[in-house]
Amino acid sequence: MGRWEPNPRGRLAKAAIELFTTQGFDQTTGAQIAARAGMHERSFFRLFPDKREVFFHALETAQREAVAAIADAPEGTAPIDAAAAALEQRCAIIQQHPGAALIRHGLIEANVELRERDLSKHAELATGMAEALRERGTPEPTARLAADTAMAVFRIAFDRWIGDPEHQDLPTLFRDGLSELASILAHRRGPSG
């Protein structure tokens, strides 16, 4: 039963999120997820390397979009602007589903393993963005500095936004964060001291 039905990874991800949301991450076993999607535990672990990964299934396309946004940025765009534009676009998408973001965030906050994997995913995204910048001709360490910084500002903006998603604008928080950071760095003691 359930054999050869389409989109097995998507079905598993859907089943997993449902179970995580209702029972919690720890209380959900790989076998339960597989059973809910109509397949065997062994198949689950073949399609996803581990139980954490299925939680971040939707991020796969997001990562591709961000990298594509950088690759498609107009020629001559400054690295930091290309990276910022990619994440600002992501801000807008996230803001369209505040409820989903809240559930996701709640699960991540409640579980250390998910929090670690979340960090890892963001690091991966930053690495991908840096790579995309490098392919546009941005040299190191500029590429990584721009990508990692944009990512850090994004994380901070998101954490503030998720505290009150209905009354704040995520893209604005992100832009303001970048401006604030520019000001912070402009007023440092400087390389001479």
Added chain:
Amino acid sequence: MGRWEPNPRGRLAKAAIELFTTQGFDQTTGAQIAARAGMHERSFFRLFPDKREVFFHALETAQREAVAAIADAPEGTAPIDAAAAALEQRCAIIQQHPGAALIRHGLIEANVELRERDLSKHAELATGMAEALRERGTPEPTARLAADTAMAVFRIAFDRWIGDPEHQDLPTLFRDGLSELASILAHRRGPSG
């Protein structure tokens, strides 16, 4: 045997690093680490929450030192300068033992679990630094922006340094990274576009 001997966590950490270095992280079991330190597997998992954590035992003091450095910074120091000084001090300490840094880095690179925990530890350090800045009166989001940015620049500087530790100066790489980032942000399109 081995019961009541002093510094059980330190002994376990020493045994663990030795085994990780010779056999690899995956090939080393909790029972092996405990046995080498002269105790029972159960005691190992009471003293360390998991197998990854023992690898980062030495970082505990480093974290305290960085936070203390921020707290002890001269009054009136800009947040980014306080954070940068704390990490620059850490750069100098790391550079004193390039061999140890190389071994550590090799193990982290070779193992996904360790890489994730490493990210987590750095995030923890950034959080601690932001907290220390806040206690000095730095408001949000400035505190987190300064701490996370300094941390990101530190990571990039470290990754470059570890590629050739004998012919590069880590504190210099870190300072140059900060300058470069300031320049990158100064030349962005700006908040108006």
Added chain:
DNA sequence: TAGCTGATAGCAGTGACTGCTATCACGACT
């Protein structure tokens, strides 16, 4: 000597994850 306290040993269990093998669905070929 007896009793208290905190740390350790030891057992038994859960669940994530893996290697191996048998089996199945589907298309290609005859």
Added chain:
DNA sequence: AGTCGTGATAGCAGTCACTGCTATCAGCTA
């Protein structure tokens, strides 16, 4: 229609990280 190759799935058995529980021990105190 029958056969065969291919890739995906089921199912079993095993390892190991990690946990709860209980018995036991070292050292201190009365």
